[in-house]
Amino acid sequence: MSLPRLPLLFEATYRGDRYVGFDRPEPGARQTLYRVADGQLAAAFISTDGSDSALRASVTRTTETITVTVGDPELRPLPPLLPTATGHALLSGFMGTHKKKWGGRSAPEGGEFTPPKWFFKGFGDWVRLPGETLNVPARPVALIEEPEVALVYVNDAHGTPHYAGYTFGNDLCDIGLHREDPGYNPYCKLCDTSLTPWLFLGAPPRTVTGRVTIVRDDSTAWEGGFECGADALYHRVQDMVEHLFSFPAVRRPGLVNYVLLGADEASFHDGFRIADGDRIAIDVKSHGVAFENRVRYVSPTPLAAPDAAVPTP
Known part of the structure; x- marks a missing residue:
């Protein structure tokens, strides 16, 4: 049975920097991550309505991006926020x-x-x-x-x-x-x-x-x-x-x-x-x-x- 797509996000560190990603791709897939400062994503929940679209717009507008392979050992997830x-x-x-x-x-x-x-x-x-x-x-x-x-x-x-x-x-x-x-x-x-x-x-x-x-x-x-x-x-x-x-x-x-x-x-x-x-x-x-x-x-x-x-x- 297929599950409905539920909007989600996650934060992780990669080579010393903090990033946010959206969705959960399959292991081995490539994913684009957006660099964020410590606390930036938490602040976005305060300044927006907390919707998927508002959060994406807040953290992806002007930021550095990287593309990594899911499962990369240097990509280390964090507890939310x-x-x-x-x-x-x-x-x-x-x-x-x-x-x-x-x-x-x-x-x-x-x-x-x-x-x-x-x-x-x-x-x-x-x-x-x-x-x-x-x-x-x-x-x-x-x-x-x-x-x-x-x-x-x-x-x-x-x-x-x-x-x-x-x-x-x-x-x-x-x-x-x-x-x-x-x-x-x-x-x-x-x-x-x-x-x-x-x-x-x-x-x-x-x-x-x-x-x-x-x-x-x-x-x-x-x-x-x-x-x-x-x-x-x-x-x-x-x-x-x-x-x-x-x-x-x-x-x-x-x-x-x-x-x-x-x-x-x-x-x-x-x-x-x-x-x-x-x-x-x-x-x-x-x-x-x-x-x-x-x-x-x-x-x-x-x-x-x-x-x-x-x-x-």
Whole structure:
């Protein structure tokens, strides 16, 4: 079945410079990229209506172009709109948002909004890309993969958030630790998260479906389907993000926010346990996006000994 063409873009570095590309050609194909400055594309989302045509006009009018082969090892994709400066992007998300966790119900129309629980995952430069390793603490209780939609916002000079588009990710976390004690959830989330570099333009998707395959020792150890579009959620997306952006801390001028919308039930709920070295492959079939990351358990580095006390003269 052919998929509808959805407008998208991506940024990448090539030989030290930053470029933007439109569409996703087949591996080995040639693609024209447009040179942009750090933050130029984010600024275009603030100064235009964010449409495909407006963004193309904004960044392709007077700029240097290059033509590269897709898959060139010197072409290195970036998370969507990621600023170069550390600490200028945040990754966070919502918990317990899916209808499956609410008996299949949706939030009542016109009722008082009760916001879902929220978590802070890390800075934007902590994000891993497809093919990169997802590091977790050496002794997790029980890991869970979480295929999710991630909304991308950029704040203008006044701190007003501007919606840019959406991408997909795997919010790997230690659900076992969370279940031991929900108060441990901040620790539970200290596992790497991957995002795809493709920024899909347009409203948050209503329907997203796909399949997860977990490979161990070159054999499929577990697989199952998932849904994570707006129609699968108990809460309305607009209500969730409006509540989040009511907090000044996430409205700082120039800040980029990656906001995860929550995940369907996954391998953990089927009794499977992710092991060190497993490869998690997520195929977002509704959008033609597939990505994979290997899980690595990382032992802690011993703390450095404190400096010896300096004797008082």
